[in-house]
Amino acid sequence: MKYKILLLFLIGLTSFKANHKFYVSVTEVKYNEKEKSLQMISRIFVDDLEDLLQKRYDKTIVLTKGEDKKIVFDYLKKYLEQKITVEVDGKDYKVNYLGKEYDNDTAVIYLEVPGVPHFTSIKIQNAVLADLFPEQKNLVHVEYKGKIKSMVLADGKLEDVLNFND
Amino acid sequence: MRKIKSTLLVCFLIFSAGVFAQDEAASKEETNQTGHTNQNKFRQLYQEFSTPNQYRTGAGAPGPEYYQNQADYKMDIELDDKNQKLSGHETITYHNNSPDPLEYLWVQLDQNIRSKNSEAKLKDGSGVSPVTQSSSFVNDFMEEPFDGGFHIEEVSKDGKALPYTINFTMMRVDLPQPLKAGESYSFNIKWWYNINNHVTDRARSGYEHFPEDGNNVYVIAQFFPRMGVYNDVEGWQNMQFWGSGEFALPFGNYEVNITVPADHVLDGTGEIQNRKDVYSKEMMKRYEQAKKSYDNPVVIVTQAEAEAAEKGFSDKKKTWKLKAEMVRDFAFATSRKFIVDMMNVNVMGKDVMAESLYPKEGNPLWGDYSTEVVASTIKSYSNHTFQYPYHKAISVHAKNQGMEYPMICWNYGRPEKDGTYSDRVKFGMMSVIIHEVGHNFFPMIVNSDERQWGWMDEGINTFVQYMAEQEFGQEHPEAISPNEAYPSRRGIPSKIVPYMKGDQSYIAPIMSNPENVFQLGNNAYGKPATALNILRETVMGHDLFDYSFQTYAHRWMFKHPTPEDFFRTMEDASGVDLDWFWRGWFYGTDNVDIGVKEVKKFQVTDKITKEGKAMLEKYGVTDPASIDAVYVVEEGSEDYNADLKDKNALENAPKLNEYLMDNFTPAERAKLKNPKYFYQVTFNKPGGLVMPLIVEYTYADGTTKNVTYPAQVWRKNDKEVSKAIASDKEITKIVVDPNLETADVNLDNNSWPQNAKEDKFEKFKNETDN
Numbered sequence: 003m004k005y006k007i008l009l010l011f012l013i014g015l016t017s018f019k020a021n022h023k024f025y026v027s028v029t030e031v032k033y034n035e036k037e038k039s040l041q042m043i044s045r046i047f048v049d050d051l052e053d054l055l056q057k058r059y060d061k062t063i064v065l066t067k068g069e070d071k072k073i074v075f076d077y078l079k080k081y082l083e084q085k086i087t088v089e090v091d092g093k094d095y096k097v098n099y100l101g102k103e104y105d106n107d108t109a110v111i112y113l114e115v116p117g118v119p120h121f122t123s124i125k126i127q128n129a130v131l132a133d134l135f136p137e138q139k140n141l142v143h144v145e146y147k148g149k150i151k152s153m154v155l156a157d158g159k160l161e162d163v164l165n166f167n168d
Numbered sequence: 169m170r171k172i173k174s175t176l177l178v179c180f181l182i183f184s185a186g187v188f189a190q191d192e193a194a195s196k197e198e199t200n201q202t203g204h205t206n207q208n209k210f211r212q213l214y215q216e217f218s219t220p221n222q223y224r225t226g227a228g229a230p231g232p233e234y235y236q237n238q239a240d241y242k243m244d245i246e247l248d249d250k251n252q253k254l255s256g257h258e259t260i261t262y263h264n265n266s267p268d269p270l271e272y273l274w275v276q277l278d279q280n281i282r283s284k285n286s287e288a289k290l291k292d293g294s295g296v297s298p299v300t301q302s303s304s305f306v307n308d309f310m311e312e313p314f315d316g317g318f319h320i321e322e323v324s325k326d327g328k329a330l331p332y333t334i335n336f337t338m339m340r341v342d343l344p345q346p347l348k349a350g351e352s353y354s355f356n357i358k359w360w361y362n363i364n365n366h367v368t369d370r371a372r373s374g375y376e377h378f379p380e381d382g383n384n385v386y387v388i389a390q391f392f393p394r395m396g397v398y399n400d401v402e403g404w405q406n407m408q409f410w411g412s413g414e415f416a417l418p419f420g421n422y423e424v425n426i427t428v429p430a431d432h433v434l435d436g437t438g439e440i441q442n443r444k445d446v447y448s449k450e451m452m453k454r455y456e457q458a459k460k461s462y463d464n465p466v467v468i469v470t471q472a473e474a475e476a477a478e479k480g481f482s483d484k485k486k487t488w489k490l491k492a493e494m495v496r497d498f499a500f501a502t503s504r505k506f507i508v509d510m511m512n513v514n515v516m517g518k519d520v521m522a523e524s525l526y527p528k529e530g531n532p533l534w535g536d537y538s539t540e541v542v543a544s545t546i547k548s549y550s551n552h553t554f555q556y557p558y559h560k561a562i563s564v565h566a567k568n569q570g571m572e573y574p575m576i577c578w579n580y581g582r583p584e585k586d587g588t589y590s591d592r593v594k595f596g597m598m599s600v601i602i603h604e605v606g607h608n609f610f611p612m613i614v615n616s617d618e619r620q621w622g623w624m625d626e627g628i629n630t631f632v633q634y635m636a637e638q639e640f641g642q643e644h645p646e647a648i649s650p651n652e653a654y655p656s657r658r659g660i661p662s663k664i665v666p667y668m669k670g671d672q673s674y675i676a677p678i679m680s681n682p683e684n685v686f687q688l689g690n691n692a693y694g695k696p697a698t699a700l701n702i703l704r705e706t707v708m709g710h711d712l713f714d715y716s717f718q719t720y721a722h723r724w725m726f727k728h729p730t731p732e733d734f735f736r737t738m739e740d741a742s743g744v745d746l747d748w749f750w751r752g753w754f755y756g757t758d759n760v761d762i763g764v765k766e767v768k769k770f771q772v773t774d775k776i777t778k779e780g781k782a783m784l785e786k787y788g789v790t791d792p793a794s795i796d797a798v799y800v801v802e803e804g805s806e807d808y809n810a811d812l813k814d815k816n817a818l819e820n821a822p823k824l825n826e827y828l829m830d831n832f833t834p835a836e837r838a839k840l841k842n843p844k845y846f847y848q849v850t851f852n853k854p855g856g857l858v859m860p861l862i863v864e865y866t867y868a869d870g871t872t873k874n875v876t877y878p879a880q881v882w883r884k885n886d887k888e889v890s891k892a893i894a895s896d897k898e899i900t901k902i903v904v905d906p907n908l909e910t911a912d913v914n915l916d917n918n919s920w921p922q923n924a925k926e927d928k929f930e931k932f933k934n935e936t937d938n
Contacts, residue, residue, distance in 0.1 A: 024689040028666060032929070041929040045666065048592055066590040101936050106657050107592055112932050143671055152671030154686070157292075 025050065025138040027130055029086075032145045033118070040088065040115035042097075046130060048109045054081070054134050067104065078102065078111070082130065087161075088115050089125040121146075126153065127161035209858045210883045213747045216755055217732045223400040228736025229723050236728055238263040239395035239420040246427040246485075247502065249384060252375060255360035256392055262353050266398060269346035273353070274404045275339040276417075278390035279361050281409050282371070283317025287336055288410050314369070315362055318393065322358035330355060337409040339393065357393045372571045372578075378505065378527070381478045385506070385527055387566045387578045389499035390415075397617065401730055407619045413682040414618035414625075417496040419726060424491075428502045430484035431477050433469055435508070435525060435562055436500025437574045438492030446488050451508075458510035458521070465509040465539040471528050477504040492574065494557075494726055496615050499573035501525055501564040509535065513543040516555045520546055526565035533583045533597060537647065538563045541598050544643060545605040548636035552714070553609050553721035561608060563601050570600040572607030579604055595655055598647075602640065603633045614724045621731055622682035623754075627696025628734075634659030634697060661911040664690070664698040668759040669913035675757045679731065698911060699753040706860060706909045707879070708744055716741035748858050748879060758856025760910045763917025764902050765888060769803040770846035771812035774823035777801050798824050800846060816844040816896070843894035849902060851881075852888040854917070859910045861889070866901035874906070 029044040052065040059077050063069075079099040088095050100112040128140040132155075139156040146166050153162040220226035222233035243258040264270055281288045323332045323341060331342045347353050366374030366387065373391060375384040397405045397416045405416040428434055434446070444452060451468050458466035481504075492498065505527035513520045524538035542563050546556045558575050566578035581597020583589035609632065611618055611625035618625055634656050640647070641654030648654050657663070667675070667690040676685040678696050685691040704713040719741040720734055735750045752758055776792045780799040784792050798821045801807045818825040828837055851861055861877040881889045893899070902920040905912050912918065 024687065026687055026689070028670070030666075034929075043929060049596065064584070064590060066592065100933060103932065106655050107596060112929060112936075114933070141670065141674060150671065152673065154674060 025131065025135045027128070027138070027140045029128060029140065029142045030145070031126070031142060033147070037116070038118055040090075040095075040118050042086070042111075042113040042115070044082075044086070044111040044113065044128075044130070045105075045108050046111060048104065048107055050131055050135065050138075051078075051109050054131055057134060065104075065109065075099075075101065082111065082113065085127075085129040085132075086113060087127040090115075090118055090121045091123055122167040123163055123165045125161060125163045126155075128155050129160040132156075132160055208883065209751065209886060210745075210748045210880070211751075213735070213751060213755075216751070217735070218401075218730070220736075221400075224730065224733055226736065227740040228720070228733045228738070229740075230727055233267075234727070235265045235267070235400070237265050237395075237398050237418050239418045241392070241420060241422045241424070241498070243392060243422070243424045243498075244427075245392070245424060247386065247388075247429075247432075249429050249432075252363040252384065253360060254363055254388065254391055255358075257356065257358045258392055259354055259356050260393075260395060262347070262395055264347045264349060264351055264353070264398075266400075267349050268398075269348050270343070270398065271346045272343060273341045273347070274396035274398075274406065275341060275357070275393045276396050276409065276415075277318045277320075277334065277337050277339050277393055278409045278415070280317045280334070280337045281411060282314060282364055282369075284313050284315055286317065287408075289313075291410055314364055316364050318359050318361050320357065320359050320393070322356065325353075325355045335408075338396065338406070359393060361391075363388070366569065367567050370568065372569065373499075376567050378529070381505075382481075383478050383503060383505050383527075385501070385503040385566070387499075387501045387564055387571075389497070389571065389573055392498070394497070395420075397728065399728055402617075402620075405617060405619060407681075409619070410683050412688060413620065413622060415497065416617040416619040417615070419494050419496050419615065422490070422492045422495060422498050424498055424500075425487050425489050426500060426502070427485050427487045429482050429504070430486040431480040431482040431504050432486070432502045433474075433477075433504070433506040433508060433525070434488045434500060434502035435523065435564075435576065436488075436490050437495055437498045437576055438490035439559060441489040441491050442487075446486055455510065459512055459519075462512050462514060465511040465522075465524070465535075467535075468508040468510055469506060471507050471531060471535075474505055474507045475528060480504060495574040496612060497573050499576050501562075501576065501578070503527065507531070507535070509539050511539050511543055513546060515546055515550050518555060520556055520558070521560040522546065523560055523562040524564070525562060529582055530565040531583070532587055533581060533589050533594060534565055537594070537598060538565070538579075538601060540644070540647070541601045541640065542605050544640045545602045545636050546608075548639045549606050549609050549632055552632055552635060553614075553718060554725055556608065557613065557725075558608065561605050563605060570604050572604040572612065574608065574612045577601075577604035577607065595648075598640070598654075599633070599637060599657060602636050603629065606633050606636060609721070613726060614721055615726070615728050616724075617728065617730070618682075620681060621679075622688065622692035623678045623696040624729070624731060624734065626692045627678065628700065630658050630693045630697035631700040634701060658694045659697050659701045661698055661702055662908045664694050664911050665913050667694060668911060672757055677757055678754045696754070699749075702859075702910065703738075703746075703749065706862070706876075707746075707749060708742055712742040712744060713738075752857045756856070759913045760857045760859050761855030761912055761914045761917070762851060762853050762859060762861060762904050762910070763914070764849065764904055764920040765852035765917075766850040767899075767902065767920050768848045768850075770800040770848065771803065771808070771815075772798050772817040772821045772824070772846060773801055773807075773809075773812060774798050774821035775807075777807040779805075779807070796823070796827065814844065816842045817846075818842055841894070841896065843896050845895045845898050847893040847895070847899060848890050849893060849920075850888055850890045851904065852917075853882060853886065855913065858882045858886070862905050862907075862909060864901075864903045864906040865893075865895075865899050866903075867895070867897040868900050869897060871897070 027044060027046040029042055031040055031042045034041050048065050055063045055077050082099045083097050086097050088097055095115045095118055098114045100114055102109050102111045124144060126142055128142055130140055131138040139154055141154055143150055143152045144164050149166065151164045153164060155162060222231045225231045240261040241258055243256055245256040247254055262273055280286060323330045333340045364371055364374040365377060367376045373387060373389040375386045377384050395418055397418050407413060422438055426434060447455065454466050454468045458468065506525045507528065508525055510521050510523045513522050522539050522542035524534060526534040542561050546561050550556045560575055562576040564576060564578050566580065567582055568580050569578055570580055571578045579597060579600045581593055581600065606629050607625065610629045616624035637654040637656045674686040676691055678691060682688055682692055704710060716738045720737040723737060724733060739746050777799045781792050789795055812820050858879050860879045861881050863875050865873045904918040
């Protein structure tokens with residue numbers, strides 16, 4: 003089960019949010035017919051991600067263009083592949099972290115799930131940053147056969163199922 | 169006469185496709201069709217807008233009966249640094265300038281959002297998870313919550329208690345007799361509260377604790393019972409403080425005495441009245457230097473002095489006296505840790521002191537940039553609105569938050585412990601300073617109701633922030649190097665695309681209350697800022713936009729505008745009907761998607777075509793030869809002949825040439841165009857938003873021509889529009905919105921011939937593989 007390593011904060015303990023700070027990530031998932039793969043692009047604020055890596059793994063980590071690429075890659079791979087999981091028609095699939103690029107204050111993260119056949123239901127867990135920020139919201143949009151369906155993952159509910167059989 | 173007739177006929181043939189379509193629709197008319205109300209995207213906003221009246225005019229200006237009430241405060245405040253407690257005694261004088269008698273007054277108790285039993289803590293849904301981290305379990309279910317919120321000790325008038333009722337974050341004070349129009353009423357409130365740690369609970373006000381030296385940095389706001397707003401639009405503003413919708417406050421004059429430990433350095437809203445008592449001689453000397461320094465900040469309290477002060481913990485007290493006129497709020501910051509620097513700024517001929525307060529943890533970043541950014545911001549904003557009316561603007565370093573108050577604001581941006589910082593931290597800090605200092609203009613001076621309309625200050629401010637950032641970059645290239653332009657995060661159209669193309673279930677119109685939206689950052693900041701940027705750059709142009717925007721700022725300076733006052737002024741002062749723009753961008757959640765659907769090529773001929781003949785028959789012309797007319801024939805159609813290609817209209821239709829010879833002098837003929845290529849380009853609009861149609865035509869010789877068709881091209885058909893184009897050069901490429909000005913969410917359909925799709929994901933993957 004995927005719960006084994008999850009550390010979930012279940013209730014938003016702060017109801018009072020500071021101004022101008024929003025804990026949101028947006029992930030676009032697209033099914034690639036030709037490659038039979040799910041292609042994911044996730045946009046996460048760099049400062050939050052850096053905060054996370056520092057608290058979770060290594061206080062000295064910085065995310066900048068001049069960062070230690072190997073170390074950052076390994077930590078992100080470890081973290082993201084653990085926090086983002088995909089189950090298609092009841093079967094677990096391996097999520098591969100490919101890498102990231104920076105767009106100002108946002109990290110654009112690329113993940114791929116290879117070898118996915120046509121499906122009717124997809125279950126996605128996106129617990130990214132929920133271990134650090136109780137008010138973190140992760141939006142996930144899935145595009146499959148021309149249809150886009152979405153989920154908002156937050157608080158105690160960090161995974162959801164989308165059905166594409168209708 | 170003949171000339172006119174024939175010319176008309178040519179036009180009429182070129183547009184024949186459209187005419188036929190209408191005829192067909194008419195013939196299919198049924199007798200019992202379902203009717204509909206006006207859904208045209210260009211319809212007037214009469215249903216959405218409030219009716220203009222004597223308080224607020226149809227032009228968007230304050231009307232002849234416009235009024236606003238005023239609240240003046242005299243306060244004595246004391247900080248207990250050891251116990252992180254704040255207490256105060258205040259006298260409020262409320263001036264009822266409204267025509268209405270007021271039976272009661274509403275006072276806002278924003279601190280109550282942090283009281284133990286605050287309803288705000290219950291506003292969000294929550295779930296139970298199978299596994300929870302121990303610390304959060306303890307926090308959620310076992311620990312006593314923070315004991316915040318106001319303790320009201322006294323509400324009185326002339327020593328006699330006044331009856332009051334506290335409802336969550338508001339307090340109603342019942343008056344013995346109604347306060348009549350034009351009268352004033354003074355009363356007293358005595359209060360205290362426990363100050364929260366704003367870093368751990370991510371709040372707008374509170375302290376940050378520095379365990380290394382045992383000190384606190386206080387950034388204190390929403391700290392005193394504040395009068396609510398009573399006006400013509402809402403009566404008493406009676407929306408509680410739930411956390412997202414910020415503040416609605418009346419203007420007034422403040423006299424505030426703040427007592428803090430003697431070794432603290434403090435500053436806040438207003439002019440310090442007893443600077444000589446609270447500053448050391450050395451600080452006074454440097455302050456006098458700063459008044460004369462227009463190029464570089466002068467350090468008033470050095471880092472070494474601040475570090476020495478950190479160790480003091482004086483038991484003595486000192487009282488700082490501040491006085492402010494025409495402000496809507498009051499805030500202050502105080503600590504032993506503060507380094508202070510200041511620099512004078514010439515803002516349109518007026519001296520304004522730019523100032524920064526920061527602990528050593530902010531250096532070297534803060535010493536290098538904060539005050540410089542403050543100075544640039546008040547100059548930029550003044551140019552876009554009005555001369556900054558206050559005497560100073562202060563940026564205070566606070567961890568993790570940016571928040572604005574009159575003359576003073578808190579800003580994030582902290583270097584690493586070794587003093588290094590990334591570009592992201594640097595630009596994050598500069599942007600937040602520009603944003604929060606900019607808030608002096610919106611909403612501190614153009615005093616919109618933040619509790620109801622977050623976008624009116626956040627969106628408008630983020631828009632001006634974008635311009636101020638770009639201007640800062642131009643003025644200080646060394647500060648943004650190696651970037652050529654300031655890397656703005658919001659305002660550029662393409663940056664709002666991911667939000668606007670997202671799932672509609674999680675997008676709310678801009679015209680929504682801040683409490684009820686899903687992504688406040690995009691909803692109240694990013695989208696309205698982008699909309700205004702598009703309005704300025706693409707729809708109205710700088711001249712019309714800037715004049716109208718300044719008119720709005722001037723009209724509502726030190727007043728309380730509503731959304732309609734903004735919308736109406738922008739239209740009234742520019743002569744541009746923008747109802748369609750406000751409806752689409754502010755009242756709805758549609759996005760922009762405009763594309764090229766089809767391109768048909770034609771040649772002109774004087775040979776009678778089948779289609780032309782059929783059309784003439786419809787109009788009762790049975791013998792086409794009797795009419796002096798030319799025909800167009802689509803490339804590839806039945807009547808098309810390859811001989812027609814690459815010849816001009818006169819070559820292909822000698823009849824047209826004869827006509828010209830008969831009706832025009834040689835001199836006139838020399839001025840006529842003689843196009844070779846005829847096109848009908850159909851543009852479609854899968855997106856719901858109406859926008860100008862910006863098209864770049866590329867010709868065979870490599871030259872390009874840009875044409876902007878006004879948004880009104882969509883007024884009769886919201887789905888598609890065709891354009892007839894006559895050209896003497898062959899068109900090889902057509903691109904819609906070539907410079908990405910409109911926030912088009914789908915670029916796949918923007919080109920003819922269609923571009924090979926570039927997939928962002930594939931591109932990244934391929935680059936990584938190589």
